[in-house]
Amino acid sequence: MAQLKAHEVDAWLARPRQETPVVLIYGPDRGLVSERARRFAQNTGIALDDPFSVVRLDAAELDKDPGRLLDEANTIPMFAGRRLLWVRNAQGQKTFAEDVKALCASPLADAVLLIEAGDLKKGTGLRAAVESAAAGIALPCYADDARSVDAVIDDELRKAGLSIDPEARALLRRNLGGDRMASRGEVAKLALYALGTGSISVEDVRALTGDVSSISVDEAVDAVLEGNLQAFDAAFARQALGSSQAYAVLSSMQRQLQALQLMRVAMERNGTNAASAVAAAKPPVFFSRRRLVEQALGRWTSRGLARILSRLHDTVLQTRRRPDLAVALAHGTLLQIAVESRQNAKGALR
Template sequence: MTAVKAGEVEGLLRRGPDPRILVILVYGPDTGLVAERARRLAESAVADPADPFALVKLDGDALASDPGRLVDEAGTVGLFGGRRAVWVRPGSRNYAPAVEAVLKSDGADTRIVVEAGDLARTAPLRTLCERSPRALALPCYPDDAGALNDLIERTLRAEGLRITREAREVLAAGLGGDRGASLGEIEKLALYARGREEIGLEDVEAIGSDVSGSVLNALIDAAFAGRVAETERSYRRFQVEGMEASVMLGSALRHALTLLATRLDGEGKSPSALVAGWRGLHFRRQKSVEIHLARWTPGGLRRAVALLQEAVLACRRADSAFAHAQAADLFLRLAVEAARRGGG
């Protein structure tokens, strides 16, 4: 078995995977973290980063139509020699046969990095990579406290910056749910503090925004608890105040991702026990979040995450009026679904 526990992934990345491993599957609900780790694995595998032919990117749906293409790419020798990498991007179709074919081949000196979404335990791609001695399956769930602190320190150190303990704790409390969003906040802080050596609490407070969407808690809590009328009122209030639809949807997406990770990590535990272990949750929200965890199954949360991800992208491309109409409809759909799950 070559499945890797979520807490072991970062250490494996720092050490580097066994060079005998041919295929590395990166998957999970935190799409930002999945994309970041897949990029690191693919780029670190090539012998010459300046060689434009050393790293090949393929679409998963293209491989579903032509499974043999991955074997061909894996066996191709680089123009200037040295190790190559193939980065397979997410697709909507089953391309496990292409990965299975390459695992049975010699594979030459090529690393295959497969970037995927939140795969169920029985998903063909995940099952294949977890069972093969020539593959690794790396899960990516929302960062815990240790991972967030490491991300903050590592990102700021690369910019020549230090951060005080108090400032780091406050910053970390506002991050989580999505690695891409968290990294964006840290980079924004680094840009603000450029030219200095140390970041203090006043810097975090000056530019920080709660990536978990604390100002939107009323809307998010109402929607995921099934309070339809309150969801509608809260959405209208934020819309009147000028908040962008994509911001509201993004906060709901991060909450759904955190709910999903909590349900998966605490399988078998009661909602109250899960809430007790929820890092950074304000005591006033505990009852609402307990209701969320009681009403939403992992399957339901996966569907909610998919809908929210699609809506965030669509709203960023649409005009304000259409974006708000689409976002408002989705929040109400979530609330109706939650009410149905609660028998309300």
Template sequence: MTIVKAHEVEGLIRRGLDPRIGVILVYGPDTGMVFDRAKRLAEAFVADPADPFALVKIDGDTLAQDAGRLADEAGTVGLFGGARTIWVRPGSRNYAPAVEAVLGAPLVDTRIVVEAGDLAKTAPLRTLCERSARALALPCYPDDERALAELIDRTLQESGLRIAREAREVLAASLGGDRRASLGEIEKLALYAQGQGQVSLDDVEAVVSDVAGSVLNTLIDAAFAGRTAEVERDYRRFRHEGMDPSVMLGSALRHALTLLSTRLANERQSAGAMVATWRGLHFKRKPIVETQLARWSPPALRHVLRLLQEAVLACRRSDAELAHAQASGTLLRIATEAARRG
């Protein structure tokens, strides 16, 4: 029995898995990372991933209804021979008995990759694979800074690109906690910089969006930092562009929740240290968010959350003119309180 830790998984995949391991369970809360790793493991074992006889996909719920289906598929010989992968996609029902059936005997030229969700320690599928000498359970948790840097380098290298150190740091700070979303941004950047050899900071600024942010950041940051004049200006701009007032308040509500969770999780740290733990925060926003964290206490943020929740509900029940008045009034009220706290 071998327990693999989250930080060991990427290196293990790069080095290559023991061919005697027939079943590989990939699980965790980061569904994008789970999919990415399951895909790499499934495709790496076969000569042609596009060949449906070499790479077979089965839904977990199908196996829950027919526990013998996986063993039958594993015992099938490919049309033209060669290695085969059976990729089991996530299901909502327990299909551990189907996996247990194939662990009873060695698999010949067959790899079974099981893609699963966030499994508890006592989940039957997880305990089964962790205890078996013929299986491996690989946990997937959101990327830390080191993992993001490795993901950036590896993905760009596949397109024949390198990236400058400063550009990598800015790119990593702009990526969110979901592997699939991060990959999408990196691949978009690689397409933009194709043929250049090296990705620059200008390329990152030109292409990559702040995955964890939104176009409303300037308005929301101004409100929570106590900049009333900027709130009035930005609100008029967004209103002129046709932005729904409840959308603006919803963005403020999400931001307040993130501020509160950051304060509660890092209660004894300075505002600067708290900003360093804020995943996906664009580097340009760090100074103003640091100001916000220094000004707003958890009790005050809870009061703001109640205020915003009431305002969102009121906006949805009002006509457009009244809704805009309620939304702008609420954001100005937050800005005024933030200014007082400064």
């Protein structure tokens, strides 16, 4: 079939097609990969607690045992209409990828193949085999954006019958997003802590949540806004070498600049100052960052923000086309923006 875009995945999972029996769910957010795999498995209609209907396999073991996947796929189910072959921990295993390609070429009649994988390069191995097959579909899972994080927060708090203060939400959102499973765990833990109180406050969030997505993302973004080149290099290096990828910083930078652009437009349209624009911002700017945001608004015009947002968008596209150069591309663009921000602090607005 093909690969869906990241924002199309949830809609497809709500109504998976039976004519697509080979499903690859992959990406750097392993928690989201696992969550979506469970959702797909539940929507197949196959009894997941039946050992005759569900065969759980490991890609590394299958790679060492050529042909086993083919044998499992061609086994006629004795006690069920269809079987689910659920494979986890797929990466760059060559033999496993070849077996999957063979299955894709000969559509499965009595089985569904579900594969959980890490981040896979476009056009190679397992991902290429599934994307090029009429019977296969590849579903990418990238780190949650602000809207997805809010959905996780709302979902978990709804179950607990709790609401959350706007500033508490803003603080909690900053600490989530690197891994879906970890994010859900943090929100569930917070909900249990606040159970019976009715609402979650900033103090509750501070008392209980850690930084799941790595604070170096925020540090890198703030350093760019400040024009602090040394701090940016240090924070970006920690992020790029950690479990998350360079796109996490690019994505966070885009969201921050979009928020700044809205505030700067309001300033220019209404003739207000930066402090007033920050005070009126929705969602509200977390109090500890207000001074930083006010300073950034004083360094850029709305036109300048539009220009660097366009540059960021181009960089995101380049990183998707050349994932092997993602870190270098992201670092170069963000460093250029940091340099401009530093220059703007000393001279005229851009």
